[in-house]
Each structure stands twice: as structure tokens, then as C-alpha cells.
Amino acid sequence: MQANMIRKVAESDPDQLITKTPVFVLFQRLFTYIWQHKLPLIAGLSTIVGLSFLQVLIPQITRYTIDVLIPQQKFHQLPWVGVAIIGIALLLGTLNYARSYTMALVGQKTIYTIRHVLYEHLQKLSLSYYENNRTGALMARVTQDVDSLQNLIISDVAEIVADTFAFFAVVSYLLYADWQLTCMVLATLPLMVYLTQLFGTRMRGAYRDVQRQGAEINNHLQETLSNIKVIKACANEGYEVDRFSERNRENMAANLRVVQLWSVFSPVIDLMNHLGLAIVMVYGSWEVIKHRLSIGELAAFVAYLNIINQPAKKFSRLLNVIQKAATACERIFATLDTEPEVMEKPEAIALPNITGNFCFENITFGYDSNEPVLKDFSLEIPAGTTLALVGSSGAGKSTIANLAARFYDPQTGRITVDGYDLRDVTLKSLRSQLGIVSQETLLLHGTIRENIAYGKPGVTEAEIVAAAQAAHAHEFILEFPQGYDTMIGERGVKLSGGQRQRLAIARALVKNPQFLILDEATSSLDTESEALIQDALKQLLHGRTSLVIAHRLSTIQTADKIVVLEKGAIAEIGNHTELLTNQGRYAYLQALMFKSSELPT
Numbered sequence: 158m159q160a161n162m163i164r165k166v167a168e169s170d171p172d173q174l175i176t177k178t179p180v181f182v183l184f185q186r187l188f189t190y191i192w193q194h195k196l197p198l199i200a201g202l203s204t205i206v207g208l209s210f211l212q213v214l215i216p217q218i219t220r221y222t223i224d225v226l227i228p229q230q231k232f233h234q235l236p237w238v239g240v241a242i243i244g245i246a247l248l249l250g251t252l253n254y255a256r257s258y259t260m261a262l263v264g265q266k267t268i269y270t271i272r273h274v275l276y277e278h279l280q281k282l283s284l285s286y287y288e289n290n291r292t293g294a295l296m297a298r299v300t301q302d303v304d305s306l307q308n309l310i311i312s313d314v315a316e317i318v319a320d321t322f323a324f325f326a327v328v329s330y331l332l333y334a335d336w337q338l339t340c341m342v343l344a345t346l347p348l349m350v351y352l353t354q355l356f357g358t359r360m361r362g363a364y365r366d367v368q369r370q371g372a373e374i375n376n377h378l379q380e381t382l383s384n385i386k387v388i389k390a391c392a393n394e395g396y397e398v399d400r401f402s403e404r405n406r407e408n409m410a411a412n413l414r415v416v417q418l419w420s421v422f423s424p425v426i427d428l429m430n431h432l433g434l435a436i437v438m439v440y441g442s443w444e445v446i447k448h449r450l451s452i453g454e455l456a457a458f459v460a461y462l463n464i465i466n467q468p469a470k471k472f473s474r475l476l477n478v479i480q481k482a483a484t485a486c487e488r489i490f491a492t493l494d495t496e497p498e499v500m501e502k503p504e505a506i507a508l509p510n511i512t513g514n515f516c517f518e519n520i521t522f523g524y525d526s527n528e529p530v531l532k533d534f535s536l537e538i539p540a541g542t543t544l545a546l547v548g549s550s551g552a553g554k555s556t557i558a559n560l561a562a563r564f565y566d567p568q569t570g571r572i573t574v575d576g577y578d579l580r581d582v583t584l585k586s587l588r589s590q591l592g593i594v595s596q597e598t599l600l601l602h603g604t605i606r607e608n609i610a611y612g613k614p615g616v617t618e619a620e621i622v623a624a625a626q627a628a629h630a631h632e633f634i635l636e637f638p639q640g641y642d643t644m645i646g647e648r649g650v651k652l653s654g655g656q657r658q659r660l661a662i663a664r665a666l667v668k669n670p671q672f673l674i675l676d677e678a679t680s681s682l683d684t685e686s687e688a689l690i691q692d693a694l695k696q697l698l699h700g701r702t703s704l705v706i707a708h709r710l711s712t713i714q715t716a717d718k719i720v721v722l723e724k725g726a727i728a729e730i731g732n733h734t735e736l737l738t739n740q741g742r743y744a745y746l747q748a749l750m751f752k753s754s755e756l757p758t
């Protein structure tokens with residue numbers, strides 16, 4: 158079953174659905190982020206232009222020395238040759254420093270922006286997105302993928318710009334000096350471009366695999382390390398090591414495929430370069446012998462050949478980075494282009510302070526729209542009352558709670574609070590007035606104080622303590638040596654189940670919400686903590702509108718209204734006594750619950 162689930166998740170992995178967007182289009186979009194830092198960018202590019210210009214100068218000095226100084230024995234000019242070269246070298250060094258720094262600045266700032274935008278967008282995406290994507294893969298996107306952009310922007314884009322610029326400067330000079338020889342040298346260029354493209358497409362495919370395998374490793378790590386208890390309980394350590402080593406091996410294989418491609422490509426490009434050199438030496442020397450070219454010019458030609466071959470040579474290395482960055486861009490932009498399913502309307506208004514009259518009107522909803530969980534469901538929770546939802550597992554109780562908090566939107570029908578459609582108000586204003594204690598207690602790594610305060614930013618110490626007292630958490634908190642500063646571990650693993658529940662209740666209480674959604678956990682507690690939680694709940698429900706998904710007899714009995722839900726539809730509705738006299742589904746469930754509550758724990 159586990160394997161099935163994993164397969165299903167992998168199938169819905171949007172990474173595999175990515176269409177092949179042209180690199181150009183991807184980078185054009187990336188450039189909009191780079192352009193946000195135009196000042197250092199322009200400064201960096203100017204130093205690059207300066208650098209290219211200086212690079213062109215040195216071979217000219219060589220040519221002058223060979224063709225003029227040596228034959229004409231101009232001894233007095235020799236020291237100036239040394240000074241000029243050293244001067245240019247110093248200038249090159251300074252400009253290189255400026256270039257590295259400004260380009261790194263552009264790169265780092267761009268990466269910062271992209272990472273920020275990406276994380277901000279991830280926070281906006283709906284729960285359904287997280288259900289269909291694995292955490293490890295999403296983490297890889299924000300870390301690994303953004304990092305590969307960093308390489309591209311910081312070192313390589315600057316280099317390619319510099320080299321391209323130098324290329325055009327040099328080629329213009331060469332065409333002027335000897336256009337025939339230049340054309341011969343350039344003849345290798347189309348072949349180079351063709352080869353680059355050929356390898357480029359394959360490389361991109363290979364990089365996509367590398368990234369996918371990297372994300373798989375991340376997924377595996379995230380899932381297994383955070384669920385280590387399940388693995389140990391099932392004694393599946395060996396199984397997980399095997400699964401991991403399989404992923405690890407696939408990752409290695411994917412990387413080796415890239416290396417393989419790259420290892421073929423690099424020597425091919427080198428061969429092209431030497432072909433250029435052969436042409437220059439053979440044809441150039443012939444020209445020199447025929448006195449159509451001077452020795453100095455030939456020497457300059459050889460030096461320039463190196464410069465024009467630089468872009469091609471580096472481009473082959475760059476191809477690596479470019480393809481890697483292109484696949485990263487693809488993923489990042491695909492994430493950024495995903496619209497949250499639960500969207501706030503642009504004209505959404507802030508929900509005024511509610512009294513808490515909740516209405517479900519003819520709701521049809523399914524997590525998958527083809528399989529409705531709720532069918533034409535209608536229900537009203539009058540302000541200030543407690544409504545208990547009971548029903549068998551999978552009936553759709555938590556689903557109703559999810560809809561009330563607008564974690565999902567219904568496919569048809571509407572949900573209103575005090576007459577406002579949930580879709581017409583801002584999510585923030587809605588959720589700030591809701592208190593949610595969910596079925597699985599969700600806590601964050603941090604101190605007890607931080608966890609309670611998480612419900613309401615800016616809450617005072619007195620409010621935290623008051624909430625903890627009302628939730629009957631204060632007593633156990635003070636028993637810890639560090640009290641409210643006790644670290645509770647990831648997801649609160651250092652606390653007992655009952656303690657976690659009471660903290661979650663305190664977190665909901667501190668918000669003092671008008672509408673409360675309480676999805677009681679079914680975990681059985683000992684009688685004492687059961688009584689404590691019961692009392693905490695009573696505090697929580699007092700004077701508010703509440704939707705309680707109840708498993709505890711006492712909570713159900715004191716509710717103003719009880720709804721029995723079966724397969725997404727209301728089977729019975731009424732209060733405790735009414736439903737008992739009905740002798741229907743409720744009476745049956747009650748009898749069952751009563752029986753189990755009498756069992757010794």
C-alpha cells in the first residue's frame with residue numbers, strides 16, 4: 158500500500174509535466190529579476206567593456222615590438238614596452254576586482270529576491286498544493302534550484318558577456334587586418350555552434366534527471382527522518398537504507414550521465430580550437446612568406462585566436478551551468494506560476510468583527526472534484542451556540558471543518574459567516590477570527606511560550622499565562638525546570654499527547670476567537686487528563702460559536718445541536734435527548750461509545 162501511495166504521489170509530481178520552454182524565454186524572465194538591481198549590473202558591465210578593450214591592447218604591443226621595435230632597433234622605447242604591459246596588467250587586475258565584486262552583488266541580490274518571492278509564493282499556495290507535492294522536492298526548489306541560478310549569474314554570465322564583447326572587438330580588428338585569414342578561422346564557428354546546440358539539448362535532459370534525483374533524495378530524507386518513529390516501530394531501518402541507497406545510486410548514475418556527455422563535448426571543442434590554430438599557422442605563415450602579413454601580425458593573430466576561442470571554450474563549460482540553471486528556472490517559474498486554489502479576490506474586503514453565525518448552503522465538495530465527499534450539504538450554526546458533529550470515520554467531518562476555515566473552496570454552494578460569503582473576504586481577516594484546534598495537534602519547534610503566542614502575534618505574557626491556565630496547561634508547564642521556556646522539540650515530540658492537546662487549546666484561546674473549530678483527537682487519555690481537557694474545552698467553548706467534531710460523550714451531550722453525518726450527508730439532527738428518543742443512528746453510536754468508555758484503560 159505504501160508503495161502504491163508513493164507511486165501515486167510520483168505520478169502527480171508536476172516536475173514531470175514540465176514542458177520544454179526554450180532557454181531564451183526562461184532567461185528572459187530571469188533577467189527581469191536581475192534587472193531589478195540595475196545599478197551594480199551596469200557598473201559591472203562597464204568594467205567588462207573596459208576589460209575587453211584592455212585585452213585587445215596587449216597583442217598590439219607584441220605586434221609593435223616584433224614589427225617595429227626589433228627591426229628598427231629602437232632601444233630607448235624598450236622600457237616603455239615593459240611599463241605599458243605592467244600598467245595594463247595592473248589596470249586589468251583592478252577592473253577584474255571591480256567586476257567580480259559588482260557581479261557577485263548582482264548575483265546575490267537576485268538570488269535573495271528569487272528565494273524571497275518563491276518562499277512568499279509557497280506560503281500563499283493552498284493546502285491542496287502541498288498534498289500533491291512532496292515537501293522534500295519543494296525544499297530542493299528553494300535551496301538547490303536557486304543555488305544553481307546563483308552560479309550562473311555570479312560567475313558565468315559575467316564571463317560570457319565579457320568574452321562575447323571581446324570576441325566582437327577582436328573579430329572587427331582581425332577582419333580589418335586580414336579578412337581572408339579571419340574568415341578561415343571563423344569557418345569553424347558554425348560547426349561549434351551546431352555542436353553546442355546538439356549537446357545542449359541532451360545536457361538539459363541529463364540535468365533534469367540530476368535535479369529530479371536530487372529532489373528524490375531530499376524527499377526520502379525529509380519523509381524518513383521526520384517519521385523515524387514509524388520506521389523504528391516497524392523495524393524497517395534496513396528497508397529504508399536499501400531504498401535510500403537505490404535513490405543514492407540513481408542520483409550517482411544521473412550525475413555520471415552528465416559527466417559522460419560533458420567529457421565527450423569538452424575535447425570536441427578543444428579539437429575545434431586546434432583546428433583554428435592549424436589554419437592560422439599554415440595559412441598565416443604562407444602569407445608571411447609571401448610578405449602579405451608581417452611576423453608581428455601573425456603573432457598577434459595567434460594571441461587573438463585565443464581570445465576569440467575563449468567564448469567557445471568557456472561556452473562549453475558554461476553550457477553546463479546554463480542547462481542546469483535552465484532546468485532550475487523551469488521549476489522555479491512553474492512553482493511561481495501555480496495559482497493558489499483558494500484565491501483571495503482582488504476586491505476582497507476585510508471581514509468586520511463577527512458574531513459568528515455560520516451557514517453552509519448546498520455545499521458539494523470533493524478533494525478530487527469527481528469524488529464528492531459532501532453532497533448538497535446545508536447546515537446553520539447560530540451565533541453563540543455549539544454544534545457537535547458526530548459520525549463514522551471518513552464521513553466528512555474534518556472536511557466540513559476544512560471548508561469552514563476556507564482551506565478549500567466548495568465546488569458548488571457557498572459558506573457564509575454573518576451573511577458574508579467566505580470567498581468575498583480576505584483570508585487574513587477571516588482566519589484571525591477563527592480558532593482552530595485540529596485533529597492532529599500541530600506544534601512548531603520552539604518554546605512553550607512561542608507556541609502559545611503563535612496564535613496571536615504581539616500577545617502579552619499575562620495573556621499567555623491566562624490562556625495556559627484556562628487550558629489546564631499552566632500546571633504541567635511549571636513542572637518543567639524551564640517552565641514556559643521549555644523547548645518542545647519538532648512538532649512537540651517532547652510532550653505527551655494530552656499535553657500537546659492542551660497547548661493547542663491554549664494557542665486557540667489566546668486568540669480569543671469568536672468562531673471556534675475543534676476537531677477532537679480520538680486518542681484515548683487517562684481519566685484525569687480527559688477530565689482536565691474536558692474542563693479546558695468548556696473554557697474554550699464558553700460564549701463562542703463552535704463547530705465541534707466530537708468523540709467525547711460530555712462534549713456531545715452539552716452541545717446545543719448535534720448533527721450525525723453519514724457519507725457526506727446529514728443522517729440525523731437534534732439535541733441529545735431528542736436524538737436518543739429517535740432510536741436512530743445517534744442512539745446506536747452513543748451505545749457504542751458508552752460501552753467503550755466503560756472499558757478499563
Ligand SMILES: Nc1ncnc2c1ncn2[C@@H]1O[C@H](COP(=O)(O)OP(=O)(O)OP(=O)(O)O)[C@@H](O)[C@H]1O
Nearest residue numbers: 288524525530549550551552553554555556557596
Ligand atoms: N486531503 C485530502 N485529500 C483527498 N481526500 C481526502 C483528504 N482528506 C480527507 N479525504 C477523504 O475525504 C473523506 C472524508 O474525510 P474526513 O477527514 O472529512 O473524515 P472524518 O469524518 O473527519 O473522519 P475521522 O473521524 O476519521 O477523522 C475520506 O474519504 C477521506 O479519504
Ligand SMILES: [Mg+2]
Nearest residue numbers: 554555596676
Ligand atoms: Mg477527521
